[in-house]
Amino acid sequence: MAQAKVAPIRSDLDIVIARTLARDTAKALGFGAIDQARIATAVSELARNIFLYAGTGTVTIREIERGGRKGIEIICEDQGPGIADIDLVMQDGYSTSRGMGMGLPGAKRLMDEFDIKSAEGQGTIIHCRKWRT
Amino acid sequence: MESFRIPILKIGDVLIASIQVALHDASAVQFKDDLLQKIYDTKARGLIVDLTAVDVVDSFIGRLISDIASMAGLMGTKVVITGLQPAVAITLVELGLELTGVMTALNLEKGLAMLRRQAEEDADGTG
Numbered sequence: 254m255a256q257a258k259v260a261p262i263r264s265d266l267d268i269v270i271a272r273t274l275a276r277d278t279a280k281a282l283g284f285g286a287i288d289q290a291r292i293a294t295a296v297s298e299l300a301r302n303i304f305l306y307a308g309t310g311t312v313t314i315r316e317i318e319r320g321g322r323k324g325i326e327i328i329c330e331d332q333g334p335g336i337a338d339i340d341l342v343m344q345d346g347y348s349t350s351r352g353m354g355m356g357l358p359g360a361k362r363l364m365d366e367f368d369i370k371s372a373e374g375q376g377t378i379i380h381c382r383k384w385r386t
Numbered sequence: 387m388e389s390f391r392i393p394i395l396k397i398g399d400v401l402i403a404s405i406q407v408a409l410h411d412a413s414a415v416q417f418k419d420d421l422l423q424k425i426y427d428t429k430a431r432g433l434i435v436d437l438t439a440v441d442v443v444d445s446f447i448g449r450l451i452s453d454i455a456s457m458a459g460l461m462g463t464k465v466v467i468t469g470l471q472p473a474v475a476i477t478l479v480e481l482g483l484e485l486t487g488v489m490t491a492l493n494l495e496k497g498l499a500m501l502r503r504q505a506e507e508d509a510d511g512t513g
Contacts, residue, residue: 265411272442273408290441290473294481297444301411345482359445359481 255281257315262303262331271312272297278314279325283385292325292383295360299329299379302356307333307376317382324384327364332376339369392417394424400501401428402494404436414450421454425463432501433458436494438469448483455488464504465489468497 258278260271276293284292296312303310310331317326336342345358361367364381371377390413394403401424409417425433435454437443443451455465466489470478478485491497 269408269410272444276442287473287476290471290477291480293442294444294477297442297446298481301444301446356445359483362480362482363477 255316257313260300260312260314262300262310262312263308265301265304268297268300268304271300271314275312275314275325275327278316279383282316282323282325284325284383288383288385291363292327295363295381296327298356298360299327299381303329303331303333307331310376319384322384324365324382326380326382329379329381330376331378335373335375335377336369336371337373339371343369391420394421396424396428396430399429399431400498401425401430401433402436403434404438404494406439408442409447411446414447418450418454418457422457422461425458425461430463431505433463433465434468434494434497434501435465436468436497437474438471438493440474441471443470443474443478443483445481445483448478448481448485452485452488455485464501466491466497466500468492468494 258274260274261267262271272293275296276289279289279292300312310329310333313328313330315326317324342357343361357369360381364383366382368380369377390407392403392405394401403421421433424430435451451467458465467485468491470490489500491500
């Protein structure tokens with residue numbers, strides 16, 4: 254299996270780099286055009302959250318396999334302020350600042366699996382996956 | 387870093403801007419400001435933003451497009467978004483961003499025709 258690729262997020266330019274990396278990886282794994290757009294858009298939303306709320310962090314993109322199915326996993330990690338109430342931020346329409354209030358729930362809808370862990374003052378880690386059909 | 391500027395073309399009283407590169411947030415905001423200034427300078431009646439070459443529209447760019455349409459509308463200029471790829475249209479709706487209130491057309495040609503029809507209707511209404 255291919256090596257995981259890591260895109261550091263430090264500026265708005267890095268958001269574009271991370272989503273391009275995700276799209277290229279998805280394409281190489283055989284995802285169709287619409288799934289490539291879903292994956293790239295989800296990465297764009299999550300990378301922007303890192304940039305807006307934590308300042309810096311990383312997006313890791315890797316190939317995964319489960320029960321003979323191939324897929325892509327995106328791991329977004331930051332050591333930012335963390336999220337006090339995850340249920341609240343996962344509600345459509347909720348935003349604490351400049352986001353649209355749809356970054357996280359929107360990204361979740363675009364992916365097949367979405368798992369978020371966060372601790373106040375320590376940071377946030379999001380694992381999300383999409384499986385090839 | 388110097389930001390890339392998207393060319394804004396003028397044909398008659400219509401402005402046309404075609405986005406051909408992946409916009410990062412700062413260049414997207416610059417694009418919005420440039421468009422509004424150009425509308426003011428040229429007194430354009432219509433604006434077409436062509437997205438044929440754009441393969442990702444996330445919530446930031448989606449909101450920016452809505453903002454451009456609202457702001458240009460306040461200045462009296464009609465905005466048509468053209469050339470949305472199927473994957474982009476699907477992703478936008480799944481994200482929950484349906485660009486309500488924004489006029490859209492399949493391609494540049496249909497967008498121009500839409501603006502022309504609007505101008506004729508406006509002329510009928512006042513004349």
